[in-house]
Each structure stands twice: as structure tokens, then as C-alpha cells.
Amino acid sequence: MNFELDEIVIEEQCRHSPLAARIIRASLDVPVRFTDDARQDIRPNPNAADPFAAGKRKMVIMHRRAPFLMACPAGSSEFACCGYLVMVLASNCPMDCSYCFLQDYIADNPAFQVYANYTDAFDELERARRRLSDRALRVGTGELADSLAFDRITGASRDLVGYCASRDGILLELKTKTDEIDNLLSVDPRGRTLVSWTLSPDRVFATSEKGTASPTARIKAAQRVLEAGYKVAFHLDPIIAYADAERDYLALLVELFDFVSPEDISFISLGGLRMTPALRSAARKRHPQDPMLCGEDVLAADGRYRTFTPLRVSLFGALERRIAAASPAILRYLCMEPASVHRRVLGRSPAPPAAVGATLARH
């Protein structure tokens, strides 16, 4: 997949980093500029018609000053949580899904940031691994960015997979909507890296997931990394409750299980479309022609717009039954749903986040 950039900005202290060298070598046609402090360059361009979109086309290679590891921003005491530990190696994404939470979450610093000192994250991870030696950690890079979108030019996945391959107690999750897997195929993950794909029916892909690989391409990529020794998982998230949604999502599962044996899938997560009022406003402003943003969403008890409860739960239930029928061994969880919805859909109360994370990491 080729994503276009307007400009690459490199912080002086990162000028001689291996990451900058790899990116410059791979992006010959893109103008490069150097700056002493890139923090001003990640701000929104006030002259751009769509500052968030403009940010996606400006890659800033900089030194990360904040910690690389953080708790998943979706976590909250209101919801059951999957214990996902986020490793922030980049921020923003060259693809442009209409429902993406980044449109609000990083609206104040939308440039596509990649951190030249990303191997410092390994030290943090090592400390976390020692501190939490009694449980397995599930760590992912796909929360504030797509894990593989620019992997062709950054090559970061090779370092990550290589690092985790020799560490017990860590499962690295690379989450993506691309089919950028070539670098992965050249490294042996030794069972310690899982690649996960967010999947949507073709209709959602066509209306709402600009620049992503098609659902079929994603599934075929999963098949290939599985053969190369990686674990695979899938996120049906966000599930959008348009008129034929149940039929289309069930058909998507049929297609998935045709290509990837259910027994080979580590887990499948389900999550309904949810938007804070600010995100909803930003998304509708940026994607005024997307009918998927005009569903039967109501202001829910948590202050987010969600599909009204019985419809949302009914969709979850239909998908859960289909997945369980394919293989009861596939782990399933719901993202950002209260315990009562877990009980209704999965027939059990959710476990504490750390326990869920550890279970997913071991599976």
C-alpha cells in the first residue's frame, strides 16, 4: 500500500537515527526539512481546510519525550476492559476511517509522528515485564496508529517482533487495516507476536474506511502471517448497525472462517460504534457524505452516542452465536461495554482487566 506524504520533518537530534535514514531512503520524492524542535510541527495547520487530514500527510520524525507505554485510552471503570497495554511508537494514521476516534483524540497534534528513539520502548517493556513477572502482558502498537501502515518504509516491525521473540511473558499485538505484511514474513516471531485485523463488511469498507485494504485482502494477509508462525486475531469493531448489518457481518464471518480456520484464531473482539459528542461532530464535519454516521445512535448513559441498546445487543448476540458455533475455543470479548451487556451477550461477568489481558496474551 502506498500512502502519499507532502513533507517529512526531522528533528535535528534524530537526523542520524536509523529510522530517519530508512525513511529518507524509501521516500525519495518527498521534501525533507530539519527542525530543532518538532513539537511546533505537530500542531494543526490553521490554514488547511482540513487540518486533521493535512496532519496525516506530514510525517514528523521526532524524539518521544513521554513514556512509550500507557494504559489503553478506552479503559474506564464504567466498562469491562481487556487489559491492553499500549506502546506508542507513532501517532495518527495515513488511512482515514470516518469513525476513527483519533479525529478528536489527537485533533490538537494531528501530524503523523514517528518516534526515532522507539527502541527505548524496549527498556520500558523490560521494566514492566520484571515488575509484573507473575502475569503475561499483551502489548500493542495499534491504538494511536496503525501498526503496519508505514512499515514498508520504517521497518519497525522487524525490530519489535525480533525483540519480543526472545521474551517470555509478552505477547506483542500488531493491529492493522492494511495488508503490509512483507517485513513480518522475514522474521520468526517464535509465537510471541499476534497480528490482528479490524474487519468490517464491504459496505462499511466502501463508505467509511478510506485508504484501507479491502476486508478480503486483510483476511488473506492474516492467512499468510499465520502460515509464517504468527498468531492472528480479529476485531469486529466498530460494528455499525445499518439496516442489513446483521446479514453483512455474518457473511463477513463466513468469509473469514473460509480462509482462516476458527481453531487458528486467538480471539475475536466485538465493539459497537461509539462516539463522544465531540468526536461525532468532528466525524460528521469531515465525512458529511458517510451514511454510516447517520445510524440509530442515541446518547447513552456514558455520554457517548451508541446504537440504542437492544439493537446493539441483538447484533452482538447474533455474531457471538456464530463465532461460538464455529469454535467455542475462540476467546471473545466486548470492547467498552458495561458488565451487564457482557452477561447478556457472553453469558458471564467480565474478568478483571489484568486477568483478561493475561488470558489473551497466553492464548
Place this chain on the structure above:
Amino acid sequence: MSQREDLRERVLSWAEARHLDTEHIQRWLALDAASAAAILHAASSLGLRTGQAQAALEMLEEIALREGTDAASILARAPFKRILEGAGSAPARARAFVNELRVMRFPRLGRALEELKAEVAALKLPQTVRMVLPKDLGSDELRIELRVRDGEELRASVRTLESRIAAIERILALIGGPV
């Protein structure tokens, strides 16, 4: 003055009189001429209040986008023609107009709420007991209110609730979604 300019002036004039905000005026004027005119006709003949006009504009845009049509075609449908051409006071017809839009904008929610309201009515609860459905079914929580003034009313209310447990569980299942 061209027809489009004339329409623009009439929309601006209506909007100014109602203190409609700039964002909604711009959205109105950005519509195709037939849709902008149809909305102006509805707004004028029903005397929509500002909030009603804002809600109507938003819902019409969303229905049109979802159904791949335009606001003029939606407003030409029978339910709206009946309201626009029907008898009754303007405020009552304005309310009916916005309600009809809401039914179209949220068809499945509307059906679910109707079903629930019918189930609640079938409980035939005394005035001391009230079932409060979650707003727009945005949660799975049913609120049950008791308003009692003495022990006898309390015991009678609780006995009524106990005798309706199965039906209330059915309502909870409808609110929470099928298991």
C-alpha cells in the same frame, strides 16, 4: 432576481425572524433548490419554532443521506403531505411533523419503544407504581418508581410488582436486548 436568489432571500428572511443560527442557515442554503424550498414551505406553513426547524433540518439531511435521496422527496411523502395539508392547529401539526421525521430517522428505535410502551401499559399498574424506560433506550436500566403515602399503599404496590415479575422481566429483556 433569479429564482435561486429569491429563495435565498426568503430563507434568510424566515431564519432571521426566528433567530436561526448561522450553521443551520448555511446547511439549509447548501441544499438543492427543491429541498430548500420544500423545507421553507413546511417551516412557514407550520410555524416551526427555532428548535423544531433545527431538528427538522438535521433529521432531513440524515434521512436523505442514509436513503440516498433528497429532502424534497422525503417531504413529498404521504405522512408529511397529510400533516402539511391537514386540519388542526399549527403548533400541533408542527409537533406531528417533527415526530414523523423522528420516526423516519429512528425507525427501529421507534418500533422498539412502541412495543415497550405497549408492554408497560399491559401491566395495568396502579398510580403508585411507575415504570420509567431509559431515554431513547440508551441504557439497559429500567427505573421503577413507587410513590406511596402509607404502609398500606407500600404493601399494595410491592404486591402488585411481585405479581407482575414475569412481565417486568420480559420488559427488561426487551430493553436489554435478546439474549
